[in-house]
Amino acid sequence: MPPSKPRSPAPLYEQIRQLIVAALAAGEWRPGDALPSEAALAQRFGASPGTVRRAMDELAAEHIVERRQGSGTFVPTHAAPRQQFRFLRLVADDEAEGFTRELLGCRRLRASAEVARALGLRTSEPVIEVRRLLHRRGRPVVLDELWLAERHFEGLTAEVMARHPGTLYALFETRFGVHMVRAEEKLRAVAATPEAAQLLQVSPGEPLLSVERLAFTYGDRPVELRRGLYYTSSDHYRNELN
Amino acid sequence: MPPSKPRSPAPLYEQIRQLIVAALAAGEWRPGDALPSEAALAQRFGASPGTVRRAMDELAAEHIVERRQGSGTFVPTHAAPRQQFRFLRLVADDEAEGFTRELLGCRRLRASAEVARALGLRTSEPVIEVRRLLHRRGRPVVLDELWLAERHFEGLTAEVMARHPGTLYALFETRFGVHMVRAEEKLRAVAATPEAAQLLQVSPGEPLLSVERLAFTYGDRPVELRRGLYYTSSDHYRNELN
DNA sequence: CAGTGGTCTAGACCACCAT
DNA sequence: TGGTGGTCTAGACCACTGC
Numbered sequence: 001m002p003p004s005k006p007r008s009p010a011p012l013y014e015q016i017r018q019l020i021v022a023a024l025a026a027g028e029w030r031p032g033d034a035l036p037s038e039a040a041l042a043q044r045f046g047a048s049p050g051t052v053r054r055a056m057d058e059l060a061a062e063h064i065v066e067r068r069q070g071s072g073t074f075v076p077t078h079a080a081p082r083q084q085f086r087f088l089r090l091v092a093d094d095e096a097e098g099f100t101r102e103l104l105g106c107r108r109l110r111a112s113a114e115v116a117r118a119l120g121l122r123t124s125e126p127v128i129e130v131r132r133l134l135h136r137r138g139r140p141v142v143l144d145e146l147w148l149a150e151r152h153f154e155g156l157t158a159e160v161m162a163r164h165p166g167t168l169y170a171l172f173e174t175r176f177g178v179h180m181v182r183a184e185e186k187l188r189a190v191a192a193t194p195e196a197a198q199l200l201q202v203s204p205g206e207p208l209l210s211v212e213r214l215a216f217t218y219g220d221r222p223v224e225l226r227r228g229l230y231y232t233s234s235d236h237y238r239n240e241l242n
Numbered sequence: 243m244p245p246s247k248p249r250s251p252a253p254l255y256e257q258i259r260q261l262i263v264a265a266l267a268a269g270e271w272r273p274g275d276a277l278p279s280e281a282a283l284a285q286r287f288g289a290s291p292g293t294v295r296r297a298m299d300e301l302a303a304e305h306i307v308e309r310r311q312g313s314g315t316f317v318p319t320h321a322a323p324r325q326q327f328r329f330l331r332l333v334a335d336d337e338a339e340g341f342t343r344e345l346l347g348c349r350r351l352r353a354s355a356e357v358a359r360a361l362g363l364r365t366s367e368p369v370i371e372v373r374r375l376l377h378r379r380g381r382p383v384v385l386d387e388l389w390l391a392e393r394h395f396e397g398l399t400a401e402v403m404a405r406h407p408g409t410l411y412a413l414f415e416t417r418f419g420v421h422m423v424r425a426e427e428k429l430r431a432v433a434a435t436p437e438a439a440q441l442l443q444v445s446p447g448e449p450l451l452s453v454e455r456l457a458f459t460y461g462d463r464p465v466e467l468r469r470g471l472y473y474t475s476s477d478h479y480r481n482e483l484n
Numbered sequence: 485c486a487g488t489g490g491t492c493t494a495g496a497c498c499a500c501c502a503t
Numbered sequence: 504t505g506g507t508g509g510t511c512t513a514g515a516c517c518a519c520t521g522c
Contacts, residue, residue: 011491037507048493053508061303063484069508070500087483183483188474189431189449207431207449213483232430239481241329241425241455242305253510279488290512295489311489312520491517498510 013054016045020059024075024179025218031077031173035065038073064181064218078169078180087169087183087215089237090230092136099142104131104199106158108150115147118214118225126150130161130168133199140200141235146226152178178223183215187237190229200231209237255296258287262301266317266421267460273319273415277307280315306423306460320411320422329411329425329457331479332472334378341376341384346441348372348400350392357389360456360467368392372403372410375441382442383477388468394420420465425457429479432471442473451479 010018020035029035036044042052056073059065063086066076076083085091110124121127127147134142146168148156153176164171172178190210197204209230217223230237251257262277271277278286284294298315301307305328308318318325327333352366363369369389376384388410390398395418406413414420432452439446451472459465472479 013491039507050494051492054491056508067508068501070506071502072507089481089483185481185483187429187451187479187481189451189472190474191449205447207433209429209431209451230431232432237429239331239427239429241331241427255510281488292513293511296510298489309489310520311518312487314488314520485522486520487522488520489518491515493515494513496510496512499508501505501507503504 012047013051013058016041016047016052016055017058019045020055021064021218024064027177029075030177031075031079031179033075034072035074062181075179078173079166083169084167087180087213089239090142090232090235091238092235094234096136099134099136102133102135102140103158103161104133106130106156106161111147111149115225119147119149119222121149128153128156130156136235141231143196143199143229144226145228146224148224152176152223172224178217180215180224181217182220183213185214186212188212192229196229200229202231206231208232211237254289255293255300258283258289258294258297259300261287262297263306263460266306269419271317272419273317273321273421275317276314277316304423317421320415321408325411326409329422329455331481332384332474332477333480334477336476338378341378344375344377344382345400345403346373346375348398348403353389353391357467361389361391361464363391370395370398372398378477383473385438385441385471386468387470388466390466394418394465414466420459422457422466423459424462425455427456428454430454434471438471442471444473448473450474453479 023029035041038049038052038056042049045052056065056067060067063076066074068074078086107129109127109129111119111121111127113123115121115127116123116125128150130144130146130148132144133140134144153172156176160175161168161171164175169180172180188210189207192200192202192204192206192208194204196208197206200208202208209232211228211230213224213226213228214222215224215226265271277283280291280294280298284291287294298307298309302309305318308316310316320328349371351369351371353361353363353369355365357363357369358365358367370392372386372388372390374386375382376386395414398418402417403410403413406417411422414422430452431449434442434444434446434448434450436446438450439448442450444450451474453470453472455466455468455470456464457466457468
């Protein structure tokens, strides 16, 4: 019995998609959890299975959920090996894998105008700044500096990061419930400052790839600003254009 | 004792997708043309409309076809304004738009080992090399060098390019029937060589963003190798991570 | 107005996974 | 074996476009 649909601004599958995102943002299902089956969700939202399926298609394409045939639909976690390099596009020319992390510092300060604007904070709101190096084959190749609103990452210290073996995004997810969903990056070539040169073991003025990233959690909320300096002598930033 | 599982053939919608790509590669529909309606295609392939629709969903997501509600489904063309910057991710910090093109040279030579490998040619097969500059606000910001197999671009000369007002990819499409579908890029920061420095009006050694692109036409056939040097002082390469 | 893609429903069967 | 997502079908109605 096809019910006559009332006029609505967004299609039903889009409304359902947004409801699921809202539920994820509210923590109804955490990373690693299975979502209810598509049939159960169809019941919950009063839609047909095909419509819920369409919503899940969109969410799977955005990597907001992950399907496993026969098992169910799950909330992806940055702890999974597959997610390891989802936001780090720097690959070795010879396809070597993996980095080792070296924490340089973690301190609390007031948001600069730039950080405040990017993260949607009031100026001089408390912010946590993290600096670190990534090494490949014993050589530093990435110098990362990143800023987080303290109110979302209360208790983040050098200690906490040192104890955590995985990626930062995996830590943010398990410890602070902040799951990164997508990011925007601006790339430039810049000359190494004396400080960056020393840390990356290159000469001052050496060309470095500057990667400025704004990362978003559910609902397009910006939660991290990051500035990376990549030494691209035997590594490159890989991109795919469609 | 488990019975040997026969290899499952690709799903019907995937087979249909490939048949449509093959028809596009064969030139059955040219850029700007409308494809047959989904109902007509369903008839042609002996599938239900929903299955054909699924195939078109995939093709639309890859930008291999473009849907216009109420009008039909079309082959996109690089001549359309929307496609103008599909493969050029360099944007001005102040969002200014547009470039002016300056052709530096176009000559015929034999494929280097690197070009041959990238384009799948025999070494020393004839290749066309194009060099040009892109200017923004009267200032050079991109130095492009690109290589094409001559057998796919016979008759491409400086004259032909000078007469054509649009982008290179629009020219390739209308004049040579080669439509670019996707590309892979490798980015690095490099120091300007004396020659590049002079052309881009910067000091030798200045950091430049090196963008090496391999562009593909239908069926993942590589047809263009390109090396761009971007001056990223008041422009940046924009990327989106999902 | 006719024709197109866009949405939504309903249900059958298959492939895969855990138990 | 039961439950899950994956495929495929069939058809209704809506929204938009162009004549």
